[in-house]
Amino acid sequence: MSAASSRRTAFRLAPFAASAAAVLAGIVLLGSPGTLAFWSDQTASPNQTIDSAAGLSLLAAEPVVTSYAMNNANLVSSTVSSSTTGLIPGKLGQRITYTLTGGPTDGAQGYVNGQVTSSAKDAWGAVYTAGYLDAIATATGMCVINPTPTVSGDVLTWTLLPTQGKTMKPGPTVSERTCTITIDLSLPAVKNGVDVARVLASSRGTSTALKPVANFEVRAFTTQVPRSEER
Amino acid sequence: MKKPIRTLLVSSLAALLGAVLLLGGAGSLAFWSDTTSTTQDIQTGSLDLGTIGTESFAAATIIQCNETTCSQPVNYTGGAIVPGDVINVTVNVPVKLVGQNLKAELAVTPTKVMPTEPAADVALSKVVSIGVSSINGKPAAGSTTAKLALTPSTVTNGTVPVVLVVKFPWGKVGDSNAAMGGKVTLGATYSLTQIAAG
Numbered sequence: 001m002s003a004a005s006s007r008r009t010a011f012r013l014a015p016f017a018a019s020a021a022a023v024l025a026g027i028v029l030l031g032s033p034g035t036l037a038f039w040s041d042q043t044a045s046p047n048q049t050i051d052s053a054a055g056l057s058l059l060a061a062e063p064v065v066t067s068y069a070m071n072n073a074n075l076v077s078s079t080v081s082s083s084t085t086g087l088i089p090g091k092l093g094q095r096i097t098y099t100l101t102g103g104p105t106d107g108a109q110g111y112v113n114g115q116v117t118s119s120a121k122d123a124w125g126a127v128y129t130a131g132y133l134d135a136i137a138t139a140t141g142m143c144v145i146n147p148t149p150t151v152s153g154d155v156l157t158w159t160l161l162p163t164q165g166k167t168m169k170p171g172p173t174v175s176e177r178t179c180t181i182t183i184d185l186s187l188p189a190v191k192n193g194v195d196v197a198r199v200l201a202s203s204r205g206t207s208t209a210l211k212p213v214a215n216f217e218v219r220a221f222t223t224q225v226p227r228s229e230e231r
Numbered sequence: 232m233k234k235p236i237r238t239l240l241v242s243s244l245a246a247l248l249g250a251v252l253l254l255g256g257a258g259s260l261a262f263w264s265d266t267t268s269t270t271q272d273i274q275t276g277s278l279d280l281g282t283i284g285t286e287s288f289a290a291a292t293i294i295q296c297n298e299t300t301c302s303q304p305v306n307y308t309g310g311a312i313v314p315g316d317v318i319n320v321t322v323n324v325p326v327k328l329v330g331q332n333l334k335a336e337l338a339v340t341p342t343k344v345m346p347t348e349p350a351a352d353v354a355l356s357k358v359v360s361i362g363v364s365s366i367n368g369k370p371a372a373g374s375t376t377a378k379l380a381l382t383p384s385t386v387t388n389g390t391v392p393v394v395l396v397v398k399f400p401w402g403k404v405g406d407s408n409a410a411m412g413g414k415v416t417l418g419a420t421y422s423l424t425q426i427a428a429g
Contacts, residue, residue, distance in 0.1 A: 039278040039335070042422035045322060046285060047344065050397065052355045053311035055411030107411070108313045223404055224314060227295040227302035 053107020058168070058222040061099040068093045070186055086210050087127070089197035090189025095182055098218045100143065102168030102177035109169050109230050111162035112143035112179050114220030120154035121212035126203045127187060129154075132196045133213065136184045142168050143179035158183070160220060165231040168222060183216055276333050280423045281325025281389075289392070291320040297401040312359075315401035319364060323390040324421055328383040332428040337421065339363050339393050340376040344416035351413030355399075358407055359415045364394040380426060395419060 067085065070093050087094055102110055116137060120128070127133040137158040139145040144163040149156035160181075169176040187196055204211060293307035295315040307318050328335055341361040346352040363377035364370070367385060371377035381391065397417060399407070 038425040040422065040424040041278055041280040042420065043280045043283055044342075044420040045283040045287065045418055047342075047416050047418035048288075049414050049416045050309075050318075050359070051311045052351065052399070052407075052410050052413045052415070053313045055408065107311055226297040226300065226315060226401075228297075228300045 054105055056106050056110045056222045057103035059101045064097040066095050068095050087187050089187040093184060093186035095184050096216050098181040100179040100220050104170055106170040109167040109225035110222035111167055111225055112160050112220055113162055113223055114160045116158040116218045118156040118214040118216050121214050123211040123213045124154055127213055132187050132191055134186045139181045141179040142166050145181055164229055167225050276330025277327055278335055278425055279327040280421055287323050289321040289323050293318045312399050314399055314407045316399045318397040320395050322393045324393050325389060326386050326391045328386055334380060334382050334428045335423050335425045336378050336380050337423050338376050338378045340420045342418045351410055354409035355413030356415045358400055360398045361417045362396050364396040366393050367391045
């Protein structure tokens, strides 16, 4: 192809090349964010971090068992025990104390839920099933317990009752986040005309060894108090 | 020069002169006229989302709801949250709309960073939700993207209040124990897009 022929061919193709270039430029212009046919803008807010509270905690101290003198001078057994420990009809009771404490930095107030249960041991039948044992639960501080147990077989269960106002309140004041549960166990000297001490002495025979009555166990947990119920 | 040619030349010049006089002579038109000109500048409007900083965060309140009741709202000052907490935070989004026929759609998309550790952060991030409660006072439901059409007249003082709601569900007993002590990172993206005014 001669040079003149090439120039003529190029001249004929020039309009098409220009059109193609214009289309390409249009595509580029329309496709670029800054040249959209309509306007837009966008932004983002700075992220915010929110912490969850440390939660709730409940610590149960080792139970404390103490003896206490019974005050029933009017009911005197015909048998005078020489023992100074354990349950002594009409004379000595046993008190089991459980102390539950909430955390000072807990994230919310907490209800104390749970229960205290007893499981029968050797002397259970002689003292409880026979109807002699008195077992009373009380609670002070930031919890409430049903004083009357439910009975299922040989198991007694006292239930802790979540109650408005009786809540573990985080903070430096320990009394505001402490609950004390006591189980008082006692045997009367005489019950329904029966000399309990004599009956029990007869049932245990000559053995002087202590006979366990029952195991007691507290199982407690804390649940968050809705703010609408905080007192 | 021959006479016919001279005659033709003279007559042509005469005709041309007449035409020039008729067309070009301002004072010689057969009727009066005048002309003037004016210019009119037309400016483009603008659409702009300003920067959202911490100063854009206005009132924040917190309540707590369990299955049945909610507490009274109080100011939220950034403390740790517990199950049942619901935080409403108002973000004043800077919006500039200029143009008689300008209409734009503000889209708000809540965001949540999903961590991979520690476990408490993961657990908290799973249960805490963020959504849009309202845009410019109009209720907006949804935890994905909420939208509202705006015009210059609906933007007051250059900002559009967007209320975001953060929820930590009350759940069942112990549901969120794993989230104790965790943290969750939340945010939102905003876009403003022109839409047809019609």
